[in-house]
Amino acid sequence: MGAGTPAPDLSRPGLEVAPLLLGCVLRVGDVAARLVEVEAYEGERDPASHAWKGPSRRNAVMFGGPGHLYVYAMHGHHCCNIACREEGVASAVLLRGAEIVDGLDAARARRPGVADTALARGPGNLCRALGITSADNGASLFGPRLLLSGRAAPVEVAAGPRVNVSRAGEWPWRFWVPGSPSVSAYKRHAGSA
DNA sequence: CAAATGATGACCT
DNA sequence: GGTCATCATTTGG
Numbered sequence: 732m733g734a735g736t737p738a739p740d741l742s743r744p745g746l747e748v749a750p751l752l753l754g755c756v757l758r759v760g761d762v763a764a765r766l767v768e769v770e771a772y773e774g775e776r777d778p779a780s781h782a783w784k785g786p787s788r789r790n791a792v793m794f795g796g797p798g799h800l801y802v803y804a805m806h807g808h809h810c811c812n813i814a815c816r817e818e819g820v821a822s823a824v825l826l827r828g829a830e831i832v833d834g835l836d837a838a839r840a841r842r843p844g845v846a847d848t849a850l851a852r853g854p855g856n857l858c859r860a861l862g863i864t865s866a867d868n869g870a871s872l873f874g875p876r877l878l879l880s881g882r883a884a885p886v887e888v889a890a891g892p893r894v895n896v897s898r899a900g901e902w903p904w905r906f907w908v909p910g911s912p913s914v915s916a917y918k919r920h921a922g923s924a
Numbered sequence: 925c926a927a928a929t930g931a932t933g934a935c936c937t
Numbered sequence: 938g939g940t941c942a943t944c945a946t947t948t949g950g
Contacts, residue, residue, distance in 0.1 A: 770931070779931070789946055806932045807943035825931055855932050865945085896931055 736881035738872070741797035745771040745815045745822040750890070750906045752813065752824060754882030757872075759861040761834040764851050767911040768828030770893050771904040772812070774821030779896040782821030792869045793821040800877060802868040808855030811863050813872065813879070827894070827905075828852050830913045831860065848912035 739751035749771040756765050774782040774793070781790045781803070792801040796818035802811045812823035829851040831838045838850045838860040851857040858864070872879040889909045893900045907914045 772931070781931075784947095787947075803931085804945050805930050805943095807945095808932050810931060812931085827931085853933070893931075897929095900931095 736883060738879040738881050741813065741815050741872075742817060743815065745773060745824045746904060748813070748815050749824045749904070750888045752826075753888055753906055753908050754884070754886035756832060756880045756883075757826070757829070757861070758833070758878040758880070759863055759867075760837075760876055762831065762837050762861050763833035764829035764857070764861060765832050766826060766829050768826075768907040768914045769905070770825040770827055771906075772823050772825060777902075778898040779893065779900065779902075780821065780823075782823075786821075790821065793823050794819055795869065798872050798879075800863070800867055800870050800872060802858070802863060802865055804865055806855075809858035809864055810854040811858050811867070825854060826857055827854050828907065828911070828913045828915050829857055829861075830911065837862070850913075852913045853915045 738755060739748050741748060749769045752766050752769050754765060756763050772780040774780055777783060782793045786794050789803060792799055793814055795814060797815050799814045800811055801814050801823050802809055810825060812825045814823050816822040831850050842850050842860055851860040870877055886908050889907055890903045891905050892903060893905045
């Protein structure tokens with residue numbers, strides 16, 4: 732274990748990779764974070780996915796092969812995904828929450844007045860705390876700026892419905908580490924009973 | 925070229 | 938719990 736722990740096999744479907752990513756550490760420049768909340772998105776079979784209607788300029792990275800970061804902007808925020816599966820097949824895992832484990836000062840500077848446990852809680856906040864922008868779209872997760880490492884210790888995993896998606900939100904494709912203070916509060920999507 | 929959409933977040937009641 | 942701010946991308950004329 733330690734520094735050499737390998738990351739999960741990203742060539743498999745996002746739905747399989749998502750729970751394995753919990754507890755893994757993503758380093759972006761000088762800041763490192765331990766993932767505690769993710770959501771899986773598939774391609775054509777997933778009405779909530781950006782790739783549902785097929786390839787476009789925005790979601791090209793989802794089709795570009797495993798091990799790359801898919802970053803998109805919306806509502807004035809950035810969200811980042813880890814692209815999965817082989818080239819030509821869309822699948823990704825949205826990073827929704829993480830605990831900062833290194834570079835805390837840099838993360839705090841980007842989000843003044845925010846509690847440490849909330850620095851990377853939520854997709855938009857996570858990107859801001861880690862300094863991820865659209866300039867990182869398509870970057871390798873094993874390159875000079877980004878580095879994805881495996882988990883250092885076993886983690887508990889819980890599953891449930893996705894958050895804030897307009898369709899198919901009820902699918903239990905959201906995974907998180909129970910008890911972590913950096914998991915965003917459960918937010919029921921519109922239409923669920 | 926113009927309008928609508930969206931995997932959010934912060935603030936108000 | 939609900940509303941509004943705010944940005945890029947997508948789609949229609």
